[in-house]
Amino acid sequence: MTSFIREVALASFALVLWVGVSQAASTLRLDYVHSGNALVENYALDRLVIEPQPWPGNPARPIDATNRGANLFEVVDPADGTVLYSRGFSTVFAEWRTTEEAQKLSRAFQESLRLPLPEKPVRVRVLSRDERNAFSVVWSIDVDPSAPDIERKTGPAPAQPIAIRHNGPSERKVDLLILGDGYTAAEAGKFTADAKRLSDRLFATTPFRERADDFNVWALMVATPQSGISRPSTGAYRWSALGTRYDIFGRERYALTLDNRAFRDIAQFAPYEFVEILFNNETYGGGGIFGQFSTAAAGSEWAEYLFIHEFGHHFAALADEYYTSPVAYQSGTARPEPWEPNVTALHDPSRLKWLGKVKQGTPLPTPWPKAEFEKYQRAYQKERSQLRAANKPESEMNALFRRERDFTDKLLANKEFSDRIGAFEGANYQASGYYRSQMQCIMFSRTDHFCDVCADAIEAIIDLYSR
Numbered sequence: 001m002t003s004f005i006r007e008v009a010l011a012s013f014a015l016v017l018w019v020g021v022s023q024a025a026s027t028l029r030l031d032y033v034h035s036g037n038a039l040v041e042n043y044a045l046d047r048l049v050i051e052p053q054p055w056p057g058n059p060a061r062p063i064d065a066t067n068r069g070a071n072l073f074e075v076v077d078p079a080d081g082t083v084l085y086s087r088g089f090s091t092v093f094a095e096w097r098t099t100e101e102a103q104k105l106s107r108a109f110q111e112s113l114r115l116p117l118p119e120k121p122v123r124v125r126v127l128s129r130d131e132r133n134a135f136s137v138v139w140s141i142d143v144d145p146s147a148p149d150i151e152r153k154t155g156p157a158p159a160q161p162i163a164i165r166h167n168g169p170s171e172r173k174v175d176l177l178i179l180g181d182g183y184t185a186a187e188a189g190k191f192t193a194d195a196k197r198l199s200d201r202l203f204a205t206t207p208f209r210e211r212a213d214d215f216n217v218w219a220l221m222v223a224t225p226q227s228g229i230s231r232p233s234t235g236a237y238r239w240s241a242l243g244t245r246y247d248i249f250g251r252e253r254y255a256l257t258l259d260n261r262a263f264r265d266i267a268q269f270a271p272y273e274f275v276e277i278l279f280n281n282e283t284y285g286g287g288g289i290f291g292q293f294s295t296a297a298a299g300s301e302w303a304e305y306l307f308i309h310e311f312g313h314h315f316a317a318l319a320d321e322y323y324t325s326p327v328a329y330q331s332g333t334a335r336p337e338p339w340e341p342n343v344t345a346l347h348d349p350s351r352l353k354w355l356g357k358v359k360q361g362t363p364l365p366t367p368w369p370k371a372e373f374e375k376y377q378r379a380y381q382k383e384r385s386q387l388r389a390a391n392k393p394e395s396e397m398n399a400l401f402r403r404e405r406d407f408t409d410k411l412l413a414n415k416e417f418s419d420r421i422g423a424f425e426g427a428n429y430q431a432s433g434y435y436r437s438q439m440q441c442i443m444f445s446r447t448d449h450f451c452d453v454c455a456d457a458i459e460a461i462i463d464l465y466s467r
């Protein structure tokens with residue numbers, strides 16, 4: 001009887017959500033396994049969970065029309081096909097698929113979709129992009145909110161979230177959750193200070209600065225017995241609650257958790273739409289997956305840059321505009337127009353996606369000191385990999401990074417098109433065939449600001465959760 005009453009209550013909350021009334025629905029999480037290799041991919045249901053926190057989403061904006069992400073999921077009324085809710089996202093699986101390992105073996109990754117608990121049965125569809133970047137359905141599953149095997153009870157919260165910034169009810173604010181990993185119980189104060197310091201820096205950066213009132217920020221950590229996270233390439237292994245570690249896909253600086261279940265089971269105790277995991281290490285590293293989470297080494301001298309750059313990937317699906325650092329991904333020779341808002345293949349300059357921001361008379365492509373930049377980068381990248389291979393102290397790496405940033409800042413300042421929006425060749429991990437919109441951007445170098453095109457792309461996502 002009690003469960004029946006709860007059902008009716010949940011259904012009526014969900015109903016008011018769907019018709020756009022600002023009242024909290026429950027949050028339904030669909031956990032699934034995404035497996036395969038370079039050639040095939042499979043989706044399989046793991047479990048359905050009703051999270052302990054109410055739905056934090058914006059009832060005024062159920063449909064995501066921003067065209068971001070390698071994937072899109074849609075919640076559909078099976079009777080008439082009406083799309084009730086949708087969100088773009090990307091996956092760790094899709095990144096792994098482009099590595100050499102995916103040519104040789106199959107692997108499985110846990111992933112989650114979160115949606116407001118519907119009042120009646122719905123169909124959840126996952127869409128994926130084809131080679132021309134158009135979406136088509138790759139998985140479809142019917143979800144009955146009254147099904148008895150939905151998990152409706154969670155265990156006690158392992159820790160309580162702290163509100164670092166609170167500007168209003170979650171459904172009209174972007175809820176950013178900062179999770180700590182690799183902090184001991186004695187380091188809880190350090191975690192809170194790191195979360196405040198780095199989020200303050202984010203909100204000092206355009207366009208987050210101008211839109212700071214549209215955010216709530218929460219901090220939550222589960223203590224670990226030892227300080228720091230695993231860094232297998234140096235033989236450092238640690239248990240941590242979220243499972244964040246370095247050396248993802250064989251890249252020393254790439255840090256993610258592949259333990260989605262552990263991550264979601266902790267995150268669910270705070271209101272959240274976006275998550276940045278701060279890990280308690282000094283070694284440079286981080287990562288970011290659109291719609292999943294981003295990570296940053298809180299103890300690195302470059303933590304502010306890492307936090308903001310990786311958050312750009314996670315929050316707005318921004319592409320990397322840099323192209324001289326080694327990455328794990330293999331790319332083909334074809335150059336289809338990328339779906340990411342901040343890079344282009346420039347197949348037709350008259351249809352450039354940010355053409356409206358280009359001043360008349362700006363040449364496309366736009367000249368910049370590319371040869372000089374690349375000459376310096378070749379020597380710098382060599383030195384960087386030598387320092388890591390020799391396991392030199394982080395202070396030597398930091399000094400190298402400072403020299404590199406100073407060189408790049410000086411080289412790209414006071415040139416004819418330094419402040420112009422155009423199409424500068426070199427982006428998206430490729431020296432040729434892909435272009436970025438400005439010479440400098442935090443997605444390109446360790447500068448302190450986003451280019452105008454990235455800032456606009458970020459604002460569109462802020463709107464989706466707050467307006």
Ligand SMILES: [Zn+2]
Nearest residue numbers: 441443451454
């Ligand atoms: Zn940019």
